[in-house]
Amino acid sequence: MQIKEVARKLNTTPRTIRFYEEKGLITPKKNEGNDYRLFTDEEISRLSTILTLREIGVPIREIKKRLENKNMTMSDYLNIQRSALYEQWIEMKDMITTIDRMIEVEQTDQVKHAINNIYELAQHLKNLKKIRKNWQDKWDFDSWAADFDHYIKRDGHTFNVHQDYDEALNRVINTIELASGETCVDIGTGTGNLGAKLLSKGVHVIGIDQSEQMLMVCKEKHPAIETRKGHFLALPLMDNQVDGIISSYALHHLTDNEKLLALEEMTRVLKSNGQICIADLMFVNKEHRQQMMETYRREGNTEAIYSIEDEYYGDRSKLVDWLMQHDYIVETYQFNNILSMIYAKKK
Ligand SMILES: C[S@@+](CC[C@H](N)C(=O)[O-])C[C@H]1O[C@@H](n2cnc3c(N)ncnc32)[C@H](O)[C@@H]1O
Structure with missing residues (x-):
């Protein structure tokens, strides 16, 4: 032609x-x-x-x-682009919301206060953009994808992060109450081990992960999971779109500030009576972390200290406080010294 x-x-x-x-x-x-x-x-x-x-x-x-890259299909391109556009859209939304608040301040506050308050709103926006942009995969999850399921060791070693892995995943699935036909998103889905457990209940599962290789393995193992490339801090979902959010062993790759922004993102995409259920590596509070770190040092458990310091084990009390302040009813469960579950339901 x-x-x-x-x-x-x-x-x-x-x-x-x-x-x-x-x-x-x-x-x-x-x-x-x-x-x-x-x-x-x-x-x-x-x-x-x-x-x-x-x-x-x-x-x-x-x-x-x-x-x-000959291995990439059209749906791979579309998935990546959708994720990029969601990031831009969320940034735009942040800016528009901030402008709305600035206009409100300008109209209601006295001139002197208004200037200061508007400046503070601008700084808040700057900080938000920085947090969203700064996250990096310093663990290179793409390179883990092929062997990830073999890597999950259930016992042995001086420090085993996957002790109680199966129990934790099962408890999440048995705690969150979802009916057939409802939609649940599994964030940091990896190879889909958690999300797949909901498929037999007829729930539509969307697996989100920042690692394209993890998503490929997930899709191969569980074709019924809809996979989306995306990030805890910019979920590739519309507002009020899902009935439930689950996540296991993923949130501790975010710093404390990032974790709170991730909860804000979850709240954005959750329907009005939605539920969140997270199983992750975390301490009960600051004191518990200190106490555990002292114990590991005394025992000479360098493997434990290295693992904990290489990642960002959460402070459960901070997450629970945030959720309660944002109108959730919250329950917690502790599997062992480093692993907890948080279940939150919107009031
Ligand atoms: C240790 S794996 C856990 C996978 C799975 N949830 C499980 O329990 O077997 C952590 C997963 O979280 C993903 N992840 C880490 N940080 C993330 C982020 N900020 N946004 C989206 N996914 C993230 C990683 O790419 C990886 O696939």
Whole structure:
């Protein structure tokens, strides 16, 4: 097919097609006699992929990178782009909400106070953006994905973070009350071990993870789980979209400040009578952490000290306080010295 026909077929212009050729995204052969470009079916399909990705906002350099990776499917591209757009949307929402509050302050406060209060709101927004942007996967979860399920050791070693793993996952599933047809999101789903336990109850499970490799393993093991690339701090979900939120062994990869922002995100996506159930590595409170760290030091348990300091084991009391202040009824359960469950239901 020649360029004009291709342009007509794909509802674009020959100029746009030539632009993508200049950028090296497509390389159509040229007719030796008249130098006209000739497009094969494969090139037309590649071009339609490029046009689709441009339409949903993927930058050209990203498209080039992604098309070079032959293992990626269209749904992989879409998943990644959806996650990026949600991040932008959430940032925009933060800005709009802040502007609304600034206008309110401007109209109600005295001039001198208004200037200070508006400045404080701007600083709060700056801080929020920083927290959302700063999180990094310093553990490289992509590289764990293939072996993750073998890595979960149930016993042995001087410090076993997965002691009570099975009991914790089962308790989460038995605590959260969801009916068939309801939607539950498993955040930091990894290979889907927790979310999969809800499938037999007829619950629609969305597994969210920042690691694309983890999501690939999850999808392979549990095709019925809908996987979405995304982040605790910018969930790829609309407001009031889900009935339940579950999570296991994931929240302790966020600092204390990040954890509270994650709870805010969960509250945003949860329906009005929604529930949250989290099993994770955490201490009961600050004193409990100190006491446990002293015990490990006295015992010379360097493995425990290293593991705890490499991650951000939570302070359960802070999470519970936040949830109660935000109108949740909260229950807790302690499995062992480092593992707890928090169940929260919106009032
Ligand atoms: C230790 S694995 C636990 C997986 C699974 N929930 C389980 O219990 O078997 C932690 C998972 O959380 C994900 N994770 C960590 N931090 C995250 C974040 N900020 N946003 C989304 N996922 C995150 C990791 O990519 C990883 O897949």
